[in-house]
Amino acid sequence: MELDSLYQEVILDHYRTPLNKKLLPTFSKQVHHVNPSCGDEIDLNLVIEDGKVQSLGWDGVGCSISQASTSIMSDLVIGKTVDEALLTLESFTKLMQSKGTEKGDENILEDAVALAGVSKFPARIKCALLGWMAFKDAVMQTVNESN
Ligand code: ZN
Numbered sequence: 001m002e003l004d005s006l007y008q009e010v011i012l013d014h015y016r017t018p019l020n021k022k023l024l025p026t027f028s029k030q031v032h033h034v035n036p037s038c039g040d041e042i043d044l045n046l047v048i049e050d051g052k053v054q055s056l057g058w059d060g061v062g063c064s065i066s067q068a069s070t071s072i073m074s075d076l077v078i079g080k081t082v083d084e085a086l087l088t089l090e091s092f093t094k095l096m097q098s099k100g101t102e103k104g105d106e107n108i109l110e111d112a113v114a115l116a117g118v119s120k121f122p123a124r125i126k127c128a129l130l131g132w133m134a135f136k137d138a139v140m141q142t143v144n145e146s147n
Pocket of ligand 1: 035038039040062063064065066127
């Protein structure tokens with residue numbers, strides 16, 4: 001798999017120095033997601049209060065794409081309202097479904113545009129989406145409980 005070298009650097013930085021890679025001691029919801037095709041595993045927990053992602057922590061093992069993507073996601077959603085965070089997730093999901101035809105909106109996705117090239121490799125898309133899907137699951141479970 002070849003990615004633009006600058007983008008590769010962003011991914012490796014997040015892989016080597018992941019952001020928020022520590023589960024929170026107290027949380028509203030915790031989930032465990034796996035990507036069996038690659039062996040990636042993510043535990044993620046978060047605190048949602050007043051419609052906002054107040055904090056989020058995660059831990060995991062797996063390939064650099066899965067770990068870097070989760071790190072980037074955590075940095076993007078913390079502090080956002082649930083609605084904003086879900087729009088960011090939607091934008092990233094679209095990028096991953098673009099088969100390499102889209103570059104991604106840097107204003108919304110920031111470092112996550114570095115993963116745009118992954119969309120050309122169907123086998124790796126699940127790696128890139130793992131943390132994001134774990135986040136979505138935790139948010140949906142929290143939102144459903146409060147309704
Ligand atoms: Zn993977």
